[in-house]
Amino acid sequence: MSKPQIVKYKMPESQKDMPLGPSSEAGVIIEPNAGWRVMKPIIDNSKCVMCLKCWILCPDGVIDREKGTLEIDYNFCKGCGICSYECPQKAITMVKEGKQYD
Amino acid sequence: MIKMKDLTDKEYLYGHKACPGCGMGIVGRLATKVLGEKTIIALPASCMSTVTTQYPQMNYSVPSMTMAFPGTGAVLSGMSAGLKSLGVKDVNVIGFAGDGGTADIGIQALSGAVERGDDFIYVCYDNEAYMNTGIQRSGMTPYGATTTTTPSGTASIGEKHFKKNMFEIMIAHRIPYAATACSSYTTDFMNKIEKAKNIKGPAYIHVMAPCPTGWGFPSELTVEIGKMIVECGLWYLAEYENGKVKMNLVPKTLKPVKDYLMAQKRFKHLKDEDIKAIEEHRDSEWELIRENWMK
Numbered sequence: 001m002s003k004p005q006i007v008k009y010k011m012p013e014s015q016k017d018m019p020l021g022p023s024s025e026a027g028v029i030i031e032p033n034a035g036w037r038v039m040k041p042i043i044d045n046s047k048c049v050m051c052l053k054c055w056i057l058c059p060d061g062v063i064d065r066e067k068g069t070l071e072i073d074y075n076f077c078k079g080c081g082i083c084s085y086e087c088p089q090k091a092i093t094m095v096k097e098g099k100q101y102d
Numbered sequence: 103m104i105k106m107k108d109l110t111d112k113e114y115l116y117g118h119k120a121c122p123g124c125g126m127g128i129v130g131r132l133a134t135k136v137l138g139e140k141t142i143i144a145l146p147a148s149c150m151s152t153v154t155t156q157y158p159q160m161n162y163s164v165p166s167m168t169m170a171f172p173g174t175g176a177v178l179s180g181m182s183a184g185l186k187s188l189g190v191k192d193v194n195v196i197g198f199a200g201d202g203g204t205a206d207i208g209i210q211a212l213s214g215a216v217e218r219g220d221d222f223i224y225v226c227y228d229n230e231a232y233m234n235t236g237i238q239r240s241g242m243t244p245y246g247a248t249t250t251t252t253p254s255g256t257a258s259i260g261e262k263h264f265k266k267n268m269f270e271i272m273i274a275h276r277i278p279y280a281a282t283a284c285s286s287y288t289t290d291f292m293n294k295i296e297k298a299k300n301i302k303g304p305a306y307i308h309v310m311a312p313c314p315t316g317w318g319f320p321s322e323l324t325v326e327i328g329k330m331i332v333e334c335g336l337w338y339l340a341e342y343e344n345g346k347v348k349m350n351l352v353p354k355t356l357k358p359v360k361d362y363l364m365a366q367k368r369f370k371h372l373k374d375e376d377i378k379a380i381e382e383h384r385d386s387e388w389e390l391i392r393e394n395w396m397k
Contacts, residue, residue, distance in 0.1 A: 026164060028158055029117040061113040061131050082324055085325070086325055
């Protein structure tokens with residue numbers, strides 16, 4: 001995987017656990033952003049022609065192209081909808097998150 | 103020239119806390135993708151430092167340093183000098199500053215750093231106000247825009263001044279490389295970063311980054327709004343190299359500014375005569391561009 005993974009963070013219990021100085025390790029993520037999402041993008045891989053427009057325009061870089069087809073990392077997708085709006089093939093649809101009411 | 107298939111799959115900016123649909127997110131992600139792992143980033147107080155360095159979360163996988171608001175140019179100078187004295191040659195030094203951190207608060211340090219000619223890349227992502235602290239006006243806020251410090255109403259139309267031209271200020275320094283870009287034109291932007299990377303000496307890239315929260319439009323329209331601003335002529339894509347300015351994209355006919363303005367909440371109050379004033383200002387700017395740079 002070419003992305004940093006979520007790591008578990010232990011809250012400091014005493015002053016001894018606090019970091020020394022104002023620096024800390026780079027590339028550390030402790031929580032997902034999935035809770036921000038209202039609309040969820042879903043890729044229809046049969047319509048996708050791999051133009052990679054969504055891949056390049058995603059502000060969060062959550063679309064993965066490594067496996068030959070596009071996959072969305074729903075842990076970090078914020079549901080902005082740029083991918084769906086810009087897709088020339090209309091292969092990405094936005095559906096409402098959570099329970100669906102008909 | 104950058105090709106899509108040559109770009110790395112590695113994400114150097116991931117899991118950040120920017121608003122959904124942030125134009126700056128595209129800028130930060132693609133710039134680090136082009137520069138690669140051997141990069142040091144300088145971040146003044148701005149959206150970029152706020153959303154990427156919330157302890158213990160550090161969203162850049164490359165070293166980054168957060169410093170005081172006016173110090174971007176000075177810190178970039180110091181990083182570049184430090185690398186030089188250590189004999190390190192293959193490391194890129196890049197700074198991301200907002201429009202306020204560049205045009206208002208950081209202009210003195212930037213001017214000094216460019217004058218000294220240190221080797222760095224300075225990226226100013228322009229979202230046309232101090233978005234991070236709650237949409238206050240900056241020197242880059244366009245005429246007529248509502249911000250929290252220039253509210254529109256019966257006595258005021260909002261911001262009363264036209265945008266400052268940082269690109270021309272940088273040209274006046276006779277900088278080795280300066281460019282303007284837009285987050286919607288990704289290939290153009292990445293090519294400019296690649297060029298800035300290979301140039302010895304300071305490089306300045308001013309990139310327009312639409313802000314859904316501050317400008318007031320739905321988050322999925324970020325790229326569309328970025329295209330509209332270039333098509334209607336309120337922003338242009340150009341680069342300055344070897345004493346010459348090259349226009350990268352010249353629309354055959356400039357589209358009416360009304361469509362662009364009315365798509366955003368911050369311009370919704372503008373009347374027809376205000377829009378006419380903006381259009382006249384745009385035309386006079388383009389006359390200067392045609393006269394000075396396109397002959």
